Amino acid sequence: xxxxxxxxxxxxxxxxxxxxxxxxxxxxxxxxxxxxxxxxxxxxxxxxxxxxxxxxxxxxxxxxxxxxxxxxxxxxxxxxxxxxxxxxxxxxxxxxxxxxxxxxxxxxx
Numbered sequence: 424x425x426x427x428x429x430x431x432x433x434x435x436x437x438x439x440x441x442x443x444x445x446x447x448x449x450x451x452x453x454x455x456x457x458x459x460x461x462x463x464x465x466x467x468x469x470x471x472x473x474x475x476x477x478x479x480x481x482x483x484x485x486x487x488x489x490x491x492x493x494x495x496x497x498x499x500x501x502x503x504x505x506x507x508x509x510x511x512x513x514x515x516x517x518x519x520x521x522x523x524x525x526x527x528x529x530x531x532x
Contacts, residue, residue, distance in 0.1 A: 467495045468514065479504045486528035488512055501528060 497517040
């Protein structure tokens with residue numbers, strides 16, 4: 424079975440102090456607006472990451488990385504497959520400016 428791990432920059436994606444739209448911020452917003460929606464949001468992203476253990480490598484490449492999309496929320500998970508290891512480089516909100524996404528992923532191409 425494949426292992427998954429987050430690159431340091433992907434950990435920053437869940438840091439609300441960075442000022443970008445991030446998964447953690449999305450979770451906080453959903454916790455304020457709907458009962459249990461924040462937990463559902465995190466569970467959906469976790470399900471995409473778990474599915475990568477089986478389906479990694481089948482996704483389209485964008486900005487030099489493979490990209491898996493959440494089915495319920497506008498978030499993309501950018502990763503690379505190296506042998507049996509899945510390295511997650513970013514978890515990004517698709518509602519942000521496309522130039523911000525490109526800037527965040529620059530250097531991985």
